Amino acid sequence: MKPSIPQGTRDFNAETVRKRNYIFNSIRQVFELYGFQPLETPTMENLDTLMGKYGEEGDKLIFKILNNGLERPEKHVRAKEDFEKVLAGKNTAGITERALRYDLTIPFARYVAMNHGQLTFPFKRYQIQPVWRADKPQRGRYREFCQCDADVVGSKSLLNEVELAGIYATVFAKLGIAVEIKINNRKILAALAELCGGADKMMDITIAIDKLDKIGLDKVKEELAQRGLQPQQIELIEKYLAIDGGNEEKLQQLSLLIGENETGKKGLEELSFVLNYQNNPAFVADFTLARGLNYYTGTIFEVKAVGVNMGSIGGGGRYDDLTGLFGVPNLPGVGISFGVDRIYDVMEELKLFPEAVQTGTQLLFFNLGEAESKNAFELAQQLRARKIRCEIYHEQAKFDKQFKYAEKKNIPYIAIIGSKELQEGICNVKDLQKGEQTTVQQAELAGHLQNLLHIAE
Structure with a gap:
């Protein structure tokens, strides 16, 4: 049978892993600059931890894990009936009690x-781990992918939103990606629902609006009608979606539309606060932004790369009642997430990865005999102690074979130590790109390479 991997998953070769690590490290450094500390949670969570937290659409995409046939034998498993329930999207402890994590926010809230009794608040954590979604695989959308999250819990201050927005701006500037950072507030959407007849219409409206980019205005209006909204209510939503102009103009138009609605006025106030801190044209007030997840309650973010046909590469928002779902009320929170896999695709398309990122081994010692390779090993250990990545060709072989190995691995420098060099305590270093060769005293080899590679002590 021909080997394969599950649809929507990928293997990563060395070049890809190095590029991904460049993204991870860039994000991690900025998280640390802003005072966030790392956290990791298990790959799987109890099913009741995850279900009901992502809305109707999200719950369908949770990967459930079948119970081991040997565990909990005291439970009577009615296989046919239980499997029928699972296939219908329902849950039964006889078949499944756990699931792969869908995102990092709910596990963080559970943590x-x-x-909470041992944490210092506000608690600022970042988390970089894979998540799983039973989605239809397509470009930029995978069933297994990595998220990078930063969250603050235990503070209502809007300065947290300001700082998280700053993290987005800093990271994408560091990676060289031109972005549009869209901001909205769920209180504004709640006000729209109230103006359309009641808060109970909130989810119907946000789920439909969230699809605007994918299906267009006419289809959104059709979906709203199917969800029971009346023509005059749909007309109000259409006016809301038509708001346009600069940030200030948009805020003024929205103020007129929502009038004296208290929920809407509060949302406008919070949105204005966050935008007024940003002296950056990348930040855009976007009232079509809905982030169709149940748990957002205030500011919401979404990041799009400019000039690339790609979905969002970041998103998040405030979720003031999230930990209340786990019996710990009154712990407000706000967080953002980076979509690393999409960021990678954007950087590949725009050729934004620095050349140095793709370099693994920096120097290859040719193997020209037993005594020579032993000398090379001693030198290699000295170089490694000075942060120079090097290796020795695994066996004595013709020059041509060793040269080809270096070329295929994109190793920029080679070091040749033959019997003459061994006797004289020297080493021939060749730059494979320039074709230039230099003879160096072995005692000076590490310093010479540090200069060539721009490696600081």
Whole structure:
């Protein structure tokens, strides 16, 4: 049978891993600059931890894990009936009690609820781990992908939103990606629902609006009608979606539309606060932004790369009642997430990865005999102690074979130590790109390479 991997998953070769690590490290450095500390949670969570937290659409995409046939034998498993329930999207403990994590936010909220007595608040954490979604695979959308999250819990201050927005701006500037950072507020959407007849219409409206980019205005209006909204309510939503102009103009138009609605006025006030801190044209007030997840309650973010046909490469928002879902009320939170896989695709398309990122081994010692390779090993250990990545060709072989190995691995420098060089305590270093060769005293080899590679002590 021909080997394969599950649809929507990928293997990563050395070049890809190095590029991904460049993204991870760039994000991690900025998280640390802003005072966030790392956290990791298990790959799987109890099913009741995840279900009901992502809305109707999200719950369908949770990967459930079948119970091991040997565990909990005291439970009577009615296989046919239980499997029918699972296939219908329902849950039964006889078949499944756990699932792969869908995102990093809900596991974080569960962690805070379990450990809130030992944490210092506001608690600022970042998390870089894979997540799984039973989505239809396509370009930029995978079933297994990595998220990078930063969250603050235990503070209502809007300065947290300002700082998270700053993290987005800093990271994407560092990576060289031109972005549009869209900001809205769920209170504004709640006000729209109230103006359309009641808060109970909130999810119907946000789920439909969230699809605007994918299906267009006419289809959104059709979906709203199917969800029971009346023509005059749909007309109001259409006016809302038609708001345009600069940030200030948009805020003024929205103020007129929502009138004296208290929920809407509060949302406008919060949105204005966050935008007024940003002296950056990348930040855009976007009232079509809905982030169709149940748990957002205030500011919401979404990041799009400019000039690339790609979905969002970041998103997040405030979720003031999230830990209340786990029996720990009154712990407000706000967070953002980076979509690393999409960021990678954007950087590949725009050729934004620095050349140095793709370099693994920096120097290859040719193997020209037993005594020579032993000398090379001693030198290699000295170089490694000075942060120079090097290796020795694994066996004595013709020059041509060793040269080809270096070329295929994109190793920029080679070091040749033959019997003459061994006797004289020297080493021939060749730059494979320039074709230039230099003879160096072995005692000076490390310093010579540090200069060539621009490696600081």
